[in-house]
Amino acid sequence: MADTSTYTPPKVWQWISENGGKFAKTNRPTAGATHEKELPHGKHPLQLYSLATPNGVKVTIMLEELLALGKSGAEYDAYLIKIGDGDQFGSGFVEINPNSKIPAMLDRSTSPPTRIFESGAILLYLAEKFDAFVPNDPSARAECMSWLFWQMGSAPYLGGGFGHFYHYAPEKLQYPIDRFTMEVKRQLDVLDKNLSSRRYLCGDDYNIADMATYAWYGNLVLNNAYEGAEFLDVASYKNVVRWATEIQSRPAVQRGRRVNKMSGPEELQVHERHDASDIS
Numbered sequence: 001m002a003d004t005s006t007y008t009p010p011k012v013w014q015w016i017s018e019n020g021g022k023f024a025k026t027n028r029p030t031a032g033a034t035h036e037k038e039l040p041h042g043k044h045p046l047q048l049y050s051l052a053t054p055n056g057v058k059v060t061i062m063l064e065e066l067l068a069l070g071k072s073g074a075e076y077d078a079y080l081i082k083i084g085d086g087d088q089f090g091s092g093f094v095e096i097n098p099n100s101k102i103p104a105m106l107d108r109s110t111s112p113p114t115r116i117f118e119s120g121a122i123l124l125y126l127a128e129k130f131d132a133f134v135p136n137d138p139s140a141r142a143e144c145m146s147w148l149f150w151q152m153g154s155a156p157y158l159g160g161g162f163g164h165f166y167h168y169a170p171e172k173l174q175y176p177i178d179r180f181t182m183e184v185k186r187q188l189d190v191l192d193k194n195l196s197s198r199r200y201l202c203g204d205d206y207n208i209a210d211m212a213t214y215a216w217y218g219n220l221v222l223n224n225a226y227e228g229a230e231f232l233d234v235a236s237y238k239n240v241v242r243w244a245t246e247i248q249s250r251p252a253v254q255r256g257r258r259v260n261k262m263s264g265p266e267e268l269q270v271h272e273r274h275d276a277s278d279i280s
């Protein structure tokens with residue numbers, strides 16, 4: 001039986017800043033900087049300001065894959081943005097991402113420097129800049145863009161929907177848990193059916209759509225995100241598990257997952273990255 005507790009919305013919504021939820025200290029209904037704070041810069045062309053969440057690791061995986069291909073222009077400095085402490089609302093960060101979310105990047109090899117926010121936009125910017133991990137043929141590129149944008153549109157149902165209500169919310173409510181579990185299982189089935197006849201999301205070649213989707217759905221089926229593996233029966237999506245296992249075994253993926261990491265085994269955490277030797 002569905003949860004029947006009800007809430008009658010007031011005429012005009014009011015912000016209750018301390019609602020006890022996990023993100024109560026950082027979530028707010030307004031945009032813009034809350035404090036002055038300049039961002040640091042290192043010596044490399046690319047400056048990344050991020051954290052090793054699924055949206056963050058997409059970009060560090062791509063940078064490590066580019067470096068593994070020998071693209072030395074992809075050398076980068078990665079700085080930690082502690083979103084739990086509100087670093088995303090500092091004035092320097094808001095200048096490069098007015099949306100106050102990680103990841104954000106600054107390319108200082110252009111004049112003036114180019115700012116890029118939104119993980120999908122960063123992946124595409126890097127793929128185009130280095131002519132790698134995105135197909136050039138128009139039809140193949142369209143397929144890659146379709147899966148990349150599928151990921152960008154779908155993952156908020158997984159993280160903001162399922163993850164939030166199943167794992168983080170202060171109360172377990174059946175209606176939103178059912179709603180988002182059904183959607184996430186449908187998404188896993190979309191991936192599983194596509195991967196039943198393809199090695200990677202778009203066919204034989206690994207590209208930015210795989211990196212982006214692995215960071216969310218690969219992590220979900222292999223690493224038990226939101227402690228939801230059993231609840232979602234992730235093992236039954238066998239093609240997704242096979243695809244994610246192959247991607248996770250790539251050395252560049254292993255390295256990318258460690259950059260800006262603040263949780264898990266301490267020996268795997270690389271809070272800032274300025275040189276290949278930082279990820280030993």
Ligand SMILES: N[C@@H](CCC(=O)N[C@@H](CS)C(=O)NCC(=O)O)C(=O)O
Binds near residue numbers: 027100118
């Ligand atoms: N669509 C954005 C989403 C980025 C996003 O939601 N980032 C989260 C961490 S995964 C964040 O910075 N949250 C901090 C906040 O909401 O204040 C992207 O893909 O870059």
